[in-house]
Amino acid sequence: MSVTNSFPDTDASLLPDHGLESTYREVNGVQLHVVAAGDPDAPLVVLLHGHPDFWYGWRDQLGALVDAGFRVVVPDQRGCNLSEAPDGVDAYRQSELVADVVDLIHSEGRESAHVVGHDFGGFVAWNLALRRPSMVDRLAIMNVPHPTVYRDTLRSSPRQIARSWYVWFYQLPKLPEWLLRRNGMANMVDSLEITSNPGTFDEETIERYRAAWQHSGIGPRIDWYRGFRRSEPPSRTTVTQPTLVCWGEDDIALRPVMAEESVDRCEDGRLRRFPDASHWVHHEREAVTEALLGHLSSGVECREVTI
Template sequence: MSQQALDVTHRLVSSPAGRIHLVEQGTGPLVLLVHGFPESWYSWRHQLPALAEAGYRAVAIDVRGYGRSSRPSGIDAYRMLELVADNAAVVEALGEESAVVVGHDWGSPIAANSALIRPDVFRAVGLLSVPYAPRGGPRPTEAFGALGGEDEEFYISYFQEPGRAEREMEPDVRGWLAGFYAALSSEGMAAPDAPGPFAVSRGGTLRDRFPAGLPAWLSEDDLDVYAGEFERTGMSGALARYRNVDRDWEDLAEFDGAAITQPSLFVGGSLDGPTLWLADAIKAYPSTLPGLLSSHILDGCGHWIQQERPTETNKLLTDWLATLPA
């Protein structure tokens, strides 16, 4: 589905970030869609028409730092509390009192924390790829540092220093995105002896581990949409999310171990890194997501769930939404 083929409305609304760009389609109860890294509202291109046809007002945002949304200069402007405030501001700007929030990749913890912090606004939460794990444990950068070794560095640690990852990505944004999307797709994750783009060799780059070619779910036109956005904005706004993990840990101390009680949904992929790493978090759902109504692992699916498996994802979303109280 091309960007031009989508019958959507683009809008800019005020938020604590300054402005949030959003795309909407349909009428009915509001469903707010929150993308991850390194994407944009366009990652929900298959869900917008499906949700609209099912009777919902589907709204996909550009998270602050991405696309046509504001890009504050300070790194601390990308802390979780600010992103939750953006989501609540979008709901208010759209003239709604409540919404269902659904997120993928980084959008999943943004959606989860939106439900946790603002239960008065977000009545249900859908999580794709990244399971909900309550705040707790050691300082995140310490935990991520321990995942590296003498010869390798965990990718989130690699992302911490401002400018470092940008120097790898920005000289060839289109090529870098193509490789990253391919590496985390089912084809890349299932390839024999695939190193996976989750660690960086000392002195190397993530790109050293990318496969060649595009994954089956991504067309050249789709890649052009993503590349065009990041060639214009640069990568720093997107990477700032990773640079706030310790601030989030501090900011959310009052929610240590907290459960999300609203009705919830989880969808992961059997070849999806975050879903696999956080298997213990999924096992803990009876206590951490007591409102869980639906949980699924899509066999053979990689990280980009709603793009790799749009038909299955759309059905899971609409079936779940249909069970929610009006």
């Protein structure tokens, strides 16, 4: 299916001061809405949002990255906002989401890029680094564990199983879509507010999210989780690229111990802890952007830092 701009306020015009442009690109058989900025010949950074996010979730990092001399490309991942939403759970397996990013990088005329992911976009970023390591120059992850760590923790930790209740709920047919659509998507709004610190999402921002959710509907976003459960694990478990993991320790869905274990899966990894920050750490701490700029511009110098 093709996507039309019935809600133009969720394209690049949301951030008019950063020289952003909205484009549509055919990648891996789907049409993605992509926001891009910066010198086309500059080092490339791909930012991958999670759930229930869209490209706008990187609003606090976009300008800083462009000002630092990077070319920045931010897709609405398939099924989100202005991007195409293919039918069927299998369309949302990790292998498909990874293939989208591979083709997106190639659409910039590149063979590799720095890749940054938050939440479910972090799973895609981890998987890209593991499945297609030559495509990733440097990796940065915000509040999502290495996929092997997550799988192993779910098998061994009742506390993490309880925190991940929504993953199991999303496997049910039809009921999650109905529940999240009702009352003007109030439960979707709750998912932003409950998982963040007070004031992280103001009313204007929430209304922009509501508009983004109306474009593609709720079903494809739930299929991300169904497809994740059907995905084959990567054949390798060790990340070879220099990796930065930023972790808000007040994440209500993910145990902080997984951050440490994720860095242990990296040959060259660095963990930045942020006490009193939530799952939305990249909105709540300016130091996350500073750490990201430092990581993408230079080497990884130390093992662990607490902010």
